[in-house]
Amino acid sequence: MASKKGKAERRSTSLESETVPVSATNFMEFFGLGGGALPTVNIETALKVPAVQAAVSFLSRTLATLPLYVYRTGERGPVRLGGKLAVVLEENPNDEMDTSKFRRFFWEQVFTGGRGLAWIERKGAGIEALWPIDPGSCSIRRRGGRLFYSFDGREYPATDVIDIPYMLKRNLVQHRGPIAMAEKAIQLALAMNDYASNFFAGGGVPPLALEGPMPANDKAMQRAREDIKRAVKAARDDQLPLIQLPVGYKLTQVGYDPAKGQMTEARLYQVQEIARAYQIPPNFLQDLSRATFSNVEQNDLYLVKHLVSQWATALEGEMNLKIFGRMNTRRYVRHNLDGLMRGDFKSRLEALATGVNSALLTPNEGREIEGRPRDPNPAADQLYIQGATVAIGTSAIDTNATGENDNPPLNDPAADTERQVTDDTETETG
Structure with missing residues (x-):
């Protein structure tokens, strides 16, 4: 009695199966629970789906x-x-x-x-x-x-x-x-x-179905299935397009x-x-x-x-x-x-050029973004903007812009008057 009791106590120390530990992902399926007809999904099995792995x-x-x-x-x-x-x-x-x-x-x-x-x-x-x-x-x-x-x-x-x-x-x-x-x-x-x-x-x-005269007992049916299985396997292994069947039998696809x-x-x-x-x-x-x-x-x-x-x-x-x-x-x-x-070199440079031309970046800041050394020229640390851009409420006439070759701008009225006086003086002298 004592030996039997001790043996029973030793058996009850662990409920875990030696073949399927409690920590296994298919532990519940071992008892016929939760498995269903579809595969079990966890992180490891999900990553075997190429789309999940790619995502x-x-x-x-x-x-x-x-x-x-x-x-x-x-x-x-x-x-x-x-x-x-x-x-x-x-x-x-x-x-x-x-x-x-x-x-x-x-x-x-x-x-x-x-x-x-x-x-x-x-x-x-x-x-x-x-x-x-x-x-x-x-x-x-x-x-x-x-x-x-x-x-x-x-x-x-x-x-x-x-x-x-x-x-x-x-x-x-x-x-x-x-x-x-x-x-x-x-x-x-x-x-x-x-x-x-x-x-x-x-x-x-x-999946195939065999049609023809069926054997009379279970053993004969099993032998017939084995014969058909060997015939299909031999055709597959030998890469033959035909399967030799007994006379009166034929194979049809199922679903x-x-x-x-x-x-x-x-x-x-x-x-x-x-x-x-x-x-x-x-x-x-x-x-x-x-x-x-x-x-x-x-x-x-x-x-x-x-x-x-x-x-x-x-x-x-x-x-x-x-x-x-x-x-x-x-x-x-x-x-x-x-x-x-x-990875888009062209678009990246175009974006940097737009930033420099819009006074959002200095040339040196743009070079720093690209991982290039700073230019020692002090002008590379200044902001630049396109010349046709003026402050709101003003016009190009209000700015002290100069024309070509350091001459006054062509649309400056004062410069036009000065040019007219100069032309009249040259005419009288002539």
């Missing part, structure tokens, strides 16, 4: 490569800051990551699980580093009206954590992620991928159209559904089925105005609040969205 990579890399600068409000306008703070925020957030790698990981968490987290390491009033936090290993709780983040055995207040959720729930603590919300669309994409791969793995042979084996239209629609879930124009996921020159150009503008700028503003606001404090009004971080034009 996550495109958005995270685009936002990670945007230039991020630290400014201070000066008497004459914004002034870029230098020093350690600029190094941490603009170049190297910590000893293991540069700013591109850090922000790419941060945004990948936002566009997969639905939340990006980073811990602000402080030393006194200064910022030492920014460290990424794994959202899957972090628990968030509200206690006494304040948020606290528990990670790696430590608890951090909300003032020390940069937190960008994809979409908050009603309790302002939990969040929703794009993959979880687009679960059904991703399930269909996975199911179609599985069907197509299994279909072509079988040599492109559709299959060979022209739709790859389900091209349905899979294309799923790409559009996933693009819709991420609010990305489909052409950025390589779907050019409805693309024209004009609408692709408009999609570029849509991407910047309605997607990239919104997420950039969210990160700017969170950094300004958590790094500089709620009451700070002098220092701030800001993305330079013009960095998206880095």
Whole structure:
């Protein structure tokens, strides 16, 4: 009795199956729950769908490569800051990551699980580093009206954590992620991928029905099926267009159209559904089925105005609040969205030329944007504007402009009178 009781107690110490641990993503399916006919969707399986992978990579890399600068409000306008703070925020957030790698990981968490987290390491009033936090290993709780983040055995207040959720729930603590919300669309994409791969793995042979005199018993039926299976496999392996069947038998397709084996239209629609879930124009996921020159150009503008700028503003606001404090009004971080034009050399130079000719930039400021050295000529630090532009309420006559070769302007009445007197004097002398 004692041995049996001890054995029973040892068996009850763990409810976890040795073959399917509780932590497995398909744990519930092991018990026949939650599986359904469609594949399970989680971050890892969703990223196997090319459209999801492209959307996550495109958005995270685009936002990670945007230039991020630290400014201070000066008497004459914004002034870029230098020093350690600029190094941490603009170049190297910590000893293991540069700013591109850090922000790419941060945004990948936002566009997969639905939340990006980073811990602000402080030393006194200064910022030492920014460290990424794994959202899957972090628990968030509200206690006494304040948020606290528990990670790696430590608890951090909300003032020390940069937190960008994809979409908050009603309790302002939990969040929703794009993959979880687009679960059904991703399930269909996975199911179609599985069907197509299994279909072509079988040599492109559709489900078949055998018609003819049926055997009298189960064993004879099984032997007939095996014979047909071997015949189909032999034809596929030998790349033969014909299958040898017994006399009086024929094979017919069951519910299959060979022209739709790859389900091209349905899979294309799923790409559009996933693009819709991420609010990305489909052409950025390589779907050019409805693309024209004009609408692709408009999609570029849509991407910047309605997607990239919104997420950039969210990160700017969170950094300004958590790094500089709620009451700070002098220092701030800001993305330079013009960095998206880095690959368009012609448009970038035309924009800089317009800025210089409109007195928005000095020539040296334009050169600095392009990463070129400053010109030592003092004139390169002056603002210029087109000569035909005058102040409101005045005309070109009111300005002290000169004509060609340092002569008075042709439309100057005083100069016209002087020229007339000179002409009359020369006539009398002659």
